[in-house]
Amino acid sequence: MESFANHIIVIGGSAGAYELIVDILDHLPATFAAAIVIVLHRNSKYETKIESSLSKRLNREVISIKDKYPILANCIYFAPPGYHTLVEPDHYFSLDVSEPVQFSRPSIDVFFESVAEVYGPKAIGFLLSGANNDGANGFKALLDAGATCYVQDPSEAVIDTMPKGGIASSENVKVLSNEEIVNYFNSISS
Amino acid sequence: MAELRNSYDISFPEIEELIFLLKNVSDFDLSGYTRSSLKRRIQRIMNLEALDFVDLKNAVINIPGFQQFFIQEVTVNVTEMFRDPGFFNRLASEILPYLQTFPRIKIWSAGCSTGEEVYSLAILLKENNLYDRSFIYGTDINSKVLDIAKKGIYPLKKFKEYSDNFNAYNSKESLSNYYTARYDAAIINHDLRKNILFSTHNLASDQVFNEFQLITCRNVLIYFDLKLQEKVINLFYESLALFGFLCLGTKETILRHPVMENFKVVDKEFNIYQKIK
Numbered sequence: 001m002e003s004f005a006n007h008i009i010v011i012g013g014s015a016g017a018y019e020l021i022v023d024i025l026d027h028l029p030a031t032f033a034a035a036i037v038i039v040l041h042r043n044s045k046y047e048t049k050i051e052s053s054l055s056k057r058l059n060r061e062v063i064s065i066k067d068k069y070p071i072l073a074n075c076i077y078f079a080p081p082g083y084h085t086l087v088e089p090d091h092y093f094s095l096d097v098s099e100p101v102q103f104s105r106p107s108i109d110v111f112f113e114s115v116a117e118v119y120g121p122k123a124i125g126f127l128l129s130g131a132n133n134d135g136a137n138g139f140k141a142l143l144d145a146g147a148t149c150y151v152q153d154p155s156e157a158v159i160d161t162m163p164k165g166g167i168a169s170s171e172n173v174k175v176l177s178n179e180e181i182v183n184y185f186n187s188i189s190s
Numbered sequence: 191m192a193e194l195r196n197s198y199d200i201s202f203p204e205i206e207e208l209i210f211l212l213k214n215v216s217d218f219d220l221s222g223y224t225r226s227s228l229k230r231r232i233q234r235i236m237n238l239e240a241l242d243f244v245d246l247k248n249a250v251i252n253i254p255g256f257q258q259f260f261i262q263e264v265t266v267n268v269t270e271m272f273r274d275p276g277f278f279n280r281l282a283s284e285i286l287p288y289l290q291t292f293p294r295i296k297i298w299s300a301g302c303s304t305g306e307e308v309y310s311l312a313i314l315l316k317e318n319n320l321y322d323r324s325f326i327y328g329t330d331i332n333s334k335v336l337d338i339a340k341k342g343i344y345p346l347k348k349f350k351e352y353s354d355n356f357n358a359y360n361s362k363e364s365l366s367n368y369y370t371a372r373y374d375a376a377i378i379n380h381d382l383r384k385n386i387l388f389s390t391h392n393l394a395s396d397q398v399f400n401e402f403q404l405i406t407c408r409n410v411l412i413y414f415d416l417k418l419q420e421k422v423i424n425l426f427y428e429s430l431a432l433f434g435f436l437c438l439g440t441k442e443t444i445l446r447h448p449v450m451e452n453f454k455v456v457d458k459e460f461n462i463y464q465k466i467k
Contacts, residue, residue: 065441066441066442066443067411067412067439067441067442067443068416068419068443069443080441083412083441086224086226086227086230087226088224088225088226088415089202089225089226094224094226094227094412094413095409095412095441096227096230096266096412096413097266097268097409097412098227098230098231098266098268099268110230114226114229114230117202117226117229118226
């Protein structure tokens with residue numbers, strides 16, 4: 001039975017984040033109550049097969065978001081390259097091709113800010129390895145809206161600019177090691 | 191440009207209030223627009239103009255020309271030449287052979303913004319010796335972007351990306367055959383413009399104005415909610431000749447709408463449909 005997700009777990013990452021994301025997804029339980037949405041910087045000019053290769057690896061569908069897809073429980077979504085992904089108050093995704101933010105489209109800030117607005121305390125944010133400051137403003141918006149935010153320990157990140165930006169955005173950000181991040185996803189409940 | 195921070199904010203209930211107000215004092219009805227995207231765009235205007243919500247409502251009612259300015263700024267006007275080169279490949283290989291069986295080819299580029307896609311279509315037709323019997327209508331809600339489209343003059347710095355797109359579509363020729371560069375601008379060749387007309391058209395409120403063999407509307411429906419999407423797709427259906435084609439953005443999903451039963455999926459990846467009944 002497909003139902004709208006009550007909670008949303010959002011993950012932002014860029015250069016150096018992919019391996020940890022794969023590790024996270026490998027350790028997910030078979031079913032979970034939240035929707036998991038990953039915004040990863042990637043170039044829209046080159047087709048990537050992230051969603052299809054992960055679908056094969058995990059033996060479950062990993063969804064590349066299209067406009068007006070519903071945000072469902074027990075689903076894993078990736079933001080498509082070349083668009084900003086937003087969430088609507090009625091819990092659908094919408095896409096937007098307005099100017100890149102922080103040189104990025106998708107922008108993690110844009111996505112997180114819109115998640116903060118719609119889900120507030122029912123959102124959980126993660127910010128992983130990356131080479132720019134995208135995500136820091138979005139983290140602040142999430143925290144201001146009552147969400148919980150975790151950042152990858154910069155000493156473990158392949159590139160620590162993005163996690164450091166997340167930490168600088170607010171004192172309420174919690175720092176987790178890679179192992180703790182994977183454990184977190186391993187124990188999310190259905 | 192200095193980065194804009196969200197020092198001015200607008201809540202979802204305030205957006206509803208503004209939409210209602212605008213509908214009452216102007217021809218613009220934004221009630222079918224997706225709210226999260228609208229919120230970003232309105233906040234951008236509030237920060238550009240240093241207006242809080244009360245000031246904004248006041249400006250909409252009392253400042254001459256502000257409604258037009260507001261619509262210009264609230265709509266997203268990002269476009270490229272040959273965006274999604276694979277789409278143009280598919281048009282050339284799958285759709286043009288079909289279109290050339292029509293005596294006249296009328297094309298509608300809906301939501302054409304500053305016109306780059308219209309000129310891309312013109313180049314595509316030219317290369318396939320179909321331009322002389324084609325006519326392209328480019329429409330947008332925003333008259334200011336149409337002024338740019340009519341001039342056909344674009345910043346030269348954008349043409350590096352456009353050339354990359356073009357080369358991915360057709361590596362044999364060069365995009366520079368179709369424009370003249372001068373100082374920091376690129377001017378689209380005159381012979382590409384003779385069968386093009388740019389005009390305002392509001393997809394949310396305006397009606398059928400011609401019959402077309404091809405309609406392209408890429409990355410416009412993403413700003414509309416499901417109800418307005420359905421209305422616009424019905425408008426496209428009524429505007430298409432039988433066996434005409436409808437092309438949408440690659441990330442748009444419309445198959446849930448009942449009118450799509452009258453279409454055949456021609457290309458799933460690039461969202462190309464043919465009206466079959």
